[in-house]
Amino acid sequence: MAPEIFSILRRSCAVIALICTGASASAEPQHGIAMYGDPALPPDFVSLPYANPDAPTGGRIVNGEVGSFDSLNPHILKGTVPWQLASLGYESLMGRSWDEPFTLYGLLAESIDVGPNREWAEFTLRPEARFSDGTPVTIEDVLWSYETLGTKGHPRYAGTWAKVASMEQTGPRSVRFTFGVEDRELALIIGMRPILKKAQWEGHDFAASGIDMIPIGTSPYVIDSFEAGRYVALKRNPDYWGRDLPFMAGQANLDEIRMEFYGDSQVMFEAFKAGELNSLRENNAEKWDTQYNFPAVEQGDVVKSVIPHQRPSGMTGFVMNTRRDAFKDWRVRDAMIHAFNFEFINETMTGGKQPRITSYFSNSVLGMDDGPATGRVEELLTPFADQLLPGAMEGYALPVGDGSLRNRANIGKAMELMEQAGWSIDAGRMVNGDGNPFAFDILLPQGMTEEQSIIDLYVQALERMGITPTITTIDPAQYQERTNSYDFDMTYYRRGLSLSPGNEQKLYWGARGVTEPGSRNLMGMDSAAAEALIDVLLNARDRDDFVAATKALDRVLTTGRYVIPIYQWNVSRIAHAKELKYPERLPIYGDWSGWHPDVWWYEE
Template sequence: MAKGFFSIARHTCTGFLLFCIGSALSADPQQGIAMYGDPALPQDFVSLPYANPDAPKGGRIVMGEVGSFDSINPHILKGTVPWQLASLGYESLMGRSWDEPFTLYGLLAESIEVGPNREWAEFTLRPEAAFSDGSPVTIEDVMWSYTTLGTKGHPRYAGTWSMVKTMEQTGPRSVRFTFNVEDRELALIIGMRPILKKAQWEGRDFAASGIDMIPIGTSPYVIDSFEAGRYVSLKRNPDYWGRDLPFMAGQANLDEIRMEFYGDSQVMFEAFKAGQLNSLRENNAEKWDRQYNFPAVERGDVVKSVIPHQRPSGMTGFVMNTRRDVFKDWRVRDAMIHAFNFEFINETMTGGRQPRITSYFSNSVLGMDAGPATGRVAELLAPYSDQLLPGAMEGYSLPVGDGSLRNRANLHKAMDLMEQAGWRIEQGRMVSGDGRPFAFNILLPQGMTEEQSVIDLYIRALERMGITPTVTTIDPAQFQERTNQYDFDMTYYRRGLSLSPGNEQKLYWGAQGVTEPGSRNLMGMNSPAAEGLIDVLLNARDRDDFVAATKALDRVLTTGRYVIPIYQWNVSRIAHVKELKFPDRLPIYGDWSGWHPDVWWYED
């Protein structure tokens, strides 16, 4: 979208007259906005319900990450960035409460106003809003940030930007976005873009930046020091502009947030045991039960906290790239799922302690129901009945093995599916009709020792089918580049999903991602049914229709057989020193971005 496409209304009498006329037809400015209904918190709320406004300030948290990084700019496609920087280092016009499915409250903006049908959204900046260098945040900074992110930033910003018809200044501290599509979520999404300082980027190529410059934001934390690939340290800004906001009460309590990077998970675990880290998430339930009994735990110096949540399982497993001929046929993908001996792998890796993901939205009210589609879900799927894969309408569940190493029944079914797809066994090898071997590569980033072990077990089963895939392990930066370009056959995949799926679903599953690099559509799915259902959930006027559309979408995604699902994490397991505390009141999203370490504190 060209910059010249956007108009900036000048501070003239005509502009303010138009603004006043428009305001008369809209809702009054509000402190917050919810996707459905009204925000849960009153106008005079003291803090977010899961934050402790009396939490002391001070101390530090040191967390571990497996992998590396070669950039500290989380807003562009180039480079690998510590994932926490996007949320810890920057703020947006509105901030999200993780105790509601999708509700925003004013952060840099003191209010939001929307049109009768949310066809536009207008934000008014707080007069005290400032960057970490003390300079004020202006409407010019806001408009530059949206234009730059939408045209030069990471592709995740482009989708929303393409749905903005105009962006105009409507007052000394106000900006209005008018949308070119009917999409009620856009009024919320548009308020969640990071705001950067325009002056810092004059004469610089925004898309080419990496570690040569630290982008200036407005958040409570600034990058104090870092060493590419080794660590990054953020320090709390004592002059943070928003420290007295109710939304920030009980947040940003720690003086330092530090991320240390390690070559693999076992080395990271040993570093935690040695006291080099003071907080560590553990994804393996068996390891949690059997290996977290070292002296610091027994003395009570390290605490094991289990954090429940109500959010969807999302999808974790091994994704098949349908852009490659080897995985275009759904029957081949189904065969790969049948060959994956989950029950045996789960017993081997976790002692059978972790349940399997059963669908993309499992573990939540948005997950597809067992059995045939009924009611509104069936109505929404009906227009696409000739495109849907088996199971979408009549019901689908993942194959279940007998728990043994041989997994005979499922391997027999896998062989039948491969035969239906035109493959056969010849001299012990799976080949096509013209004798071409069935071959594919599994791409993994270095350091994923547990995932590598899972793949080793999987390959043993595939070998019994006459299939021997190759495994390529590369450094995280190369892995990021290759997955951005969809240069893989099969790879590790993890996609978190919220209780309020919206426009990001197009980035995850939309047809544009089949060819556009940098999307989250790693499987390369091109499904009119998925896109149509996403449109329905985006424009649902009530929660019942929204839930039905999501359940229908879950059926399309799951029966697409794009991913071999592994475990779900229906709780989070965090080991931490006893001095690190968090409130007893947990948000419905549990351990999610915006909770750890945002509302934690250090107490001697």
């Protein structure tokens, strides 16, 4: 089952010389578009390479989630939504292949055409495209969806919408977007917005919806039943309009996809052991090795599958909110990282079996290199050298402990950093010059038992420094509201990153997120260097420049010391009923949204 993970990357790089010239503009509408070069699949492809077009249909998959939900609309800021609904319930003009760094193929649209420098993109709808209620998808629905999402939807849509200079119908089934900025990725990003049914929302407030209205989409699945906070069940639409599309061959094979919600991860695990769930991702390598030995596994009724991938590690850990006085000083944040005894915590939690995240793009070709910045990376960083924090230019690595509980050297360094930032010990407490204690709150959602255990170990180390943080645990809805408004000091943080970082990077790290609620910039970073590097990667004229810009951005993010990283998941571990199958051919993204459960099937 070795994944063919490098062939597509090689093919993508081979055609770089063709991009961004007059010859790169499509002479006529195309079946797909790639960020660099041409799509790997020809117009007459029969299926995505990691899908099984001969997969049987039927059966069900039942997944578990920790938390709750109070909304079924994943396109707005309000409410907590089952995260899978965004991909399972809706389709866009173009669909993504997870076997290429960034390539789209026609889905609702049969073709895409672009200007010589991708200053515009035009899409032509398939005449057979239908919503789940059988009504046709029209250009009017497309125009309404883009404007509504851009002006009333979740803030993640606003950035792209702001770059659209005009949107117009150019034919009975065609729409053209003209961009007001130079941004080569926009031609792809604009093709990935969900298309909603305009008529359904007439007379309703789109931004205020909850569970009283189920949005109508075009996807293979529709919501069959749900109970707020308990479960959501989706059924496969037998009249799905796109079942014969090559892009969909081997996808949407399951008759039912059900999501059950639990108060904490241990309860969810027990539910899986009892057969209430038939698929479960396990993030703890030690637990995978030692606790997945219950009878169903030993009898072969439950299979343990390990899925490798080549995508970046992303960042998982505990983020510090620089909007708060406690964490404005980078030396304080650095002290918090030194005090975090990763080696001891990793041994306690995973038996030392999971490597640490070393940077935001680690585990991939986009991750920053060891040692000083050189070549194009150095060139990109140099204009901001006086603004960058120590390590960005000369090289940076996370502190490494000796594995012991006391972690003496790193605690000593943490104390030194706190002193440099104006803090000292008085009567066993860390205080500033006015005698005020250093204090902060760690905010966690209910049910995060593993993260709570990590924090308990961390607090023990902080107490040795005269710091006693408070820990606040709240229900998921309150947690969502508070993180959306940045009402926290420190909290759990997880940000997945791809092999094709682009416009979403502004949402993650952009300065607008310092004050604008609902962005992904939880740390509140405001970095001119990061903004400039994102612009470079968005308009890179070849893959080498794109990679250099991302490596440079990785240095800025990592040396910003905004997050205390924990361990990474460089493989996915999924335990599942033996009847649930997946293709042997794995995409470069591995177990990623759009693979599980999209290409899985049920077979007795």
